[in-house]
Amino acid sequence: MMSNYPICLAAYSLNEDRIKSSSGGIFAEIAKIVLDRAGVVFGAAINTEGKVFHKYITKEEELQDLLGSKYVQSDLGNSFSNVKSFLKDNRLVLFCGTPCQTEGLLSFLGNKPDNLILIDFICHGVPSFKVFHNYLQEISQNREVEKIFFRDKENGWLDYSFRVEYKNGEVYKCIYNRSNYMHGFIYDLYLRPSCYSCSFKGIDRNTDITMGDFWGIKEEEPEFYDKDGVSVLILHNEKSKQLIDLVQNKIKFIVIQVDEIVKHNSSIIKASDKSIMHDLFFFEMKKGVSHVVEGIKNPNIVQKVRNKLYRGVYKKIVAPRSLKRINKASAQKGSIPVIYINKEECCGCSACLSACPKNAISMREDKEGFLYPKIDKSKCIGCKNCIRVCPNKNLEKNRQV
Structure with missing residues (x-):
């Protein structure tokens, strides 16, 4: 070699x-x-x-x-x-x-x-866990889950299936390109x-x-x-x-x-491209993961009109306001460290949680089901260990390790 x-x-x-x-x-x-x-x-x-x-x-x-x-x-x-x-x-x-x-x-x-x-x-x-948990509940219909396989290879590696085995002996199985969950994942929803x-x-x-x-x-x-x-x-x-x-x-x-x-x-070498329908998915997820994905993937006439209107409104109004709202909500003053400002800056690795000497950081779920660090101001001593260990803030340093 x-x-x-x-x-x-x-x-x-x-x-x-x-x-x-x-x-x-x-x-x-x-x-x-x-x-x-x-x-x-x-x-x-x-x-x-x-x-x-x-x-x-x-x-x-x-x-x-x-x-x-x-x-x-x-x-x-x-x-x-x-x-x-x-x-x-x-x-x-x-x-x-x-x-x-x-x-x-x-x-x-x-x-x-x-x-x-x-x-x-x-x-x-x-x-996020929230998305998958909701999807799992939808397909399981109150059956108790025994095992979950995202890549079942019974039909071969290239034709893998999403498979769930239940305690009652029943099995849910769906080839990957017909699974709404896998479709939403692959197409960056x-x-x-x-x-x-x-x-x-x-x-x-x-x-x-x-x-x-x-x-x-x-x-x-x-x-x-x-x-x-x-x-x-x-x-x-x-x-x-x-x-x-x-x-x-x-x-x-x-x-x-x-x-x-x-x-x-x-x-x-390349990050996934954010689907323009990302925010629409989370806005409508309460209707069911499969239902929303299907309405984006194979929309009926009403959904086609909705999707078209949403794309136009999102580009002109929703996206700019959303970014501004995140910036405003995340801004902090004083000695409390600012771990991230925009959610795009936090990968959820929890290094900050592990580095905090006072256990002042916990990982909290946002409305989309992703975990983000939250600082308890009453415990924080302003040591900024959380900043020092953030991989997004230490890219050049890590490349020299």
Whole structure:
């Protein structure tokens, strides 16, 4: 394997865990290496209400909870503080998250310890828990949820389905391009505001490995295609190459060019474009997620007129007033730090919460269901640790870590 970085690979695991993973199952193989060395693995899990949250595991039998994509923003809770504690105990730690979450962790730590393995992925953006929870309730119709799979590969990796299993034995299954939730996600109807101006795009990253789906494999590397899923990996440093060396007998891989990744997965270098119907979706979401998405995707005559009028009004009136209102509502005076002014500036990584020495910061849900830091003025001492660890405010500093 070449040694100039970044190195790009197409890869997939030879283990059965690949079926439970979204694409090639490489994360699972690396996680097992960490767990075999008495390490700790942090990743995103999902509960039966549709809430996605980061947790850590120390045993291989717990790994199943962290496999598979979850198209909802993860609540990090105290994950950053826990990572720091394990690192201080000289434990090997693997943390996997969105690009903004990994940057937030680096900002919080202030450096990149040798015993920390960072994995991020090619991120399209994140919807809120509120959107997904509402959608889950709509399709479940009071049935108790047992398991949720955003990328069920029963029909193959490229024709994945959204699948929900219920405690009564029933199953809801919908191929991705017919799912209103997945449609709204892919077409940027309800991503977090910061996702539309994401600062963490690009090929070169501070993580060790960037992972994603090799969507263009049939065009670029047809002989390497496998129906159960193929990942693209971008190795950023020697540590990542050593990790691949450790699992090379458990995976199959070939070296590819970065252009093969970018051509078919532009989210690696480009932020999602905010749908002009974003605000309309949240305004009408109380009518039902599926109903609103369908009315935007396949509108009837009345909805077509509404959509056309909304587009015109939004451009001329709603958008300018909305931005002004956010600026006014977020302005603060005195010694209380201003963590963000516009919502686009906050990725919700919760680094500020973890860094506050007085527990003066909590993450509060806004009307769209996204979490934002809220400062308790009675506890704040004005130390501005929250500002120092904000990844959006420390982009240049983090690039030197």
